[in-house]
Amino acid sequence: MSRTVVLAYSGGLDTSVCVKWLADRGWRVVAFMANVGQGEPPAIAVKRAKAARAARVVVRDLRREFVTDFIWPALKAHAVYEGKYLLATALSRPLIAKHLVAVAHEMKAHAVAHGCTGKGNDQVRFEVTARILDPRLTVIAPVREWQFRSREEEIEYALRHRIPIDVSKRSPYSIDRNLWGTSIEAGALEDPWVEPPADTYRSIRSAERAASRPGYATIGFSQGVPTALNGTRCEAVKLVERLNALGALHGVGRYDLMESRVVGIKSREVYEAPAATILLEAHQELERLVLDRELLHVKQGLAATYAELVYSGLWFTPLKAALDAFVEETQRRVTGLVRVKLFKGTCQVVGRKSPHSLYRERLATYSAKDQFDQRAAEGFIKLFGLPYEGTRKDSDQ
Ligand code: ARG
Numbered sequence: 489m490s491r492t493v494v495l496a497y498s499g500g501l502d503t504s505v506c507v508k509w510l511a512d513r514g515w516r517v518v519a520f521m522a523n524v525g526q527g528e529p530p531a532i533a534v535k536r537a538k539a540a541r542a543a544r545v546v547v548r549d550l551r552r553e554f555v556t557d558f559i560w561p562a563l564k565a566h567a568v569y570e571g572k573y574l575l576a577t578a579l580s581r582p583l584i585a586k587h588l589v590a591v592a593h594e595m596k597a598h599a600v601a602h603g604c605t606g607k608g609n610d611q612v613r614f615e616v617t618a619r620i621l622d623p624r625l626t627v628i629a630p631v632r633e634w635q636f637r638s639r640e641e642e643i644e645y646a647l648r649h650r651i652p653i654d655v656s657k658r659s660p661y662s663i664d665r666n667l668w669g670t671s672i673e674a675g676a677l678e679d680p681w682v683e684p685p686a687d688t689y690r691s692i693r694s695a696e697r698a699a700s701r702p703g704y705a706t707i708g709f710s711q712g713v714p715t716a717l718n719g720t721r722c723e724a725v726k727l728v729e730r731l732n733a734l735g736a737l738h739g740v741g742r743y744d745l746m747e748s749r750v751v752g753i754k755s756r757e758v759y760e761a762p763a764a765t766i767l768l769e770a771h772q773e774l775e776r777l778v779l780d781r782e783l784l785h786v787k788q789g790l791a792a793t794y795a796e797l798v799y800s801g802l803w804f805t806p807l808k809a810a811l812d813a814f815v816e817e818t819q820r821r822v823t824g825l826v827r828v829k830l831f832k833g834t835c836q837v838v839g840r841k842s843p844h845s846l847y848r849e850r851l852a853t854y855s856a857k858d859q860f861d862q863r864a865a866e867g868f869i870k871l872f873g874l875p876y877e878g879t880r881k882d883s884d885q
Contacts, residue, residue, distance in 0.1 A: 491599070492596065493518070498521070499534075499536060501646060504537065504651050505540070505634075505646055507537055507541060508646075511541040518543060519546070523551055524584070533545075552724065552725055563714075565812070566771070566794075567794045570745070573757065574765065576764065577666070578801075581801060581803075586804075598625070604632075606629070606631070613803075615627050615801075617804060659675075660687075662674045671759055677757075692742050695832045698737065701831075703734055704829055705734060709823055714770075738832065738833070739832055741765040742758075742833070750800050777840050777845050778846060779818060797811070822844075824842025826840045
């Protein structure tokens with residue numbers, strides 16, 4: 489009896505060829521497809537996998553788990569890699585890997601496989617996660633091993649083996665899409681000086697063609713989790729989908745950046761992340777209203793560390809769990825409403841309120857209602873500056 493491998497299968501050219509490549513090497517191939525909101529119906533992909541000699545295709549809808557167990561924790565932590573990347577692809581990988589391992593257990597498989605190249609981050613994320621969750625599983629990465637030197641050779645191989653691929657639909661880019669955003673690479677984007685051509689962005693309108701009037705949304709948070717939109721409770725997946733559509737209409741959430749990969753190279757990346765952009769702005773603003781200064785600052789300092797863990801595929805690690813526990817503790821007060829205004833590519837918070845607000849108008853006001861004791865400031869400043877008196881000499885200018 490042949491041994492079983494479970495392959496993380498997307499339905500695209502690479503993973504379809506992976507199925508055949510593994511089957512040719514004597515593996516019984518189970519193709520595992522995760523629905524993380526990429527929006528393509530799996531029917532054609534399933535057919536393709538079967539044509540490539542997959543013994544079974546397992547499809548799972550992971551959208552809800554993706555939002556509640558991966559996206560919300562990252563949102564609460566304000567995870568943004570190198571100040572710009574909202575981590576859509578990076579967040580989906582540990583989830584897919586977790587289920588890949590679970591399916592491997594169900595199928596009594598000896599190995600798991602993925603279709604990532606040897607120079608990206610995704611191979612790191614899949615393999616590190618698989619090894620953390622079950623070090624006994626062998627990991628196979630056909631794309632790192634096989635002999636194809638170009639896409640053309642791969643297409644030729646697929647056609648020769650009657651794997652039904654749609655060559656006409658092929659975009660010049662490598663695209664990875666899920667609920668939290670779309671990652672677009674390669675093609676003309678490989679020259680960092682070249683402006684992304686008009687066909688780069690998949691869903692978000694350009695600022696020039698965005699709606700001519702501003703749009704507004706009011707997001708309700710409870711303990712850090714977005715739970716309502718415009719005054720009505722909204723289920724997690726729906727909420728993200730609706731904000732993606734709204735942001736796209738107003739040109740919100742386009743990114744073009746240079747990125748430092750785990751494997752040491754710099755790459756040029758283009759992203760679309762409308763809902764992520766809106767929710768992050770809103771969540772950050774609510775925290776500014778409800779968290780005391782020291783807690784806010786320490787939390788801000790940890791956000792970059794959290795993002796690096798996510799980016800590097802270290803989701804299921806002790807440090808990540810410890811940071812989650814800290815972040816969770818900070819979210820007790822993060823309940824309230826944030827109103828955002830979207831217009832021609834911008835997303836601005838224009839209103840915020842919370843039962844836990846630390847804002848006191850009677851202390852902040854410059855009107856006659858002022859109750860702030862301004863005379864108390866004098867003594868405060870004397871002692872606040874005291875440690876530094878005498879630390880500079882006259883000559884120090
Ligand atoms: N650079 C991004 C990341 O590492 C995006 C990867 C996108 N993958 C793809 N197949 N296009 O998270």
